[in-house]
Amino acid sequence: MRIILWLVLGVLVILALKKKARDMQSRTFQTPPEAEPSSSPSAAPGHAVRDAEDMVSCAHCQLYVPVSEAVLRGELHFCSAAHADLHTH
Ligand SMILES: [Zn+2]
Incomplete structure (x- = not known):
């Protein structure tokens, strides 16, 4: 019974580490897309003018x-x- 507890604990630790790694990856991936929307607001008015x-x-x-x-x-x-x-x- 104690072995199962250790197994569960090990799985939880592995999952936690994977989640941490994914969070760090997504954080690094998120920074470049954040820079992109800043260019779209300037493009949107130009498109709106063309529509109007x-x-x-x-x-x-x-x-x-x-x-x-x-x-x-x-x-x-x-x-x-x-x-x-x-x-x-
Ligand atoms: Zn006509």
């Missing part, structure tokens, strides 16, 4: 299109060159 691109409505069909994809004719924006041509005629 100016939308303009087509002067012909009022369809909203990103300003970068809109066709500009004079002061008016159009969803496509076809609608720009329709409006100029």
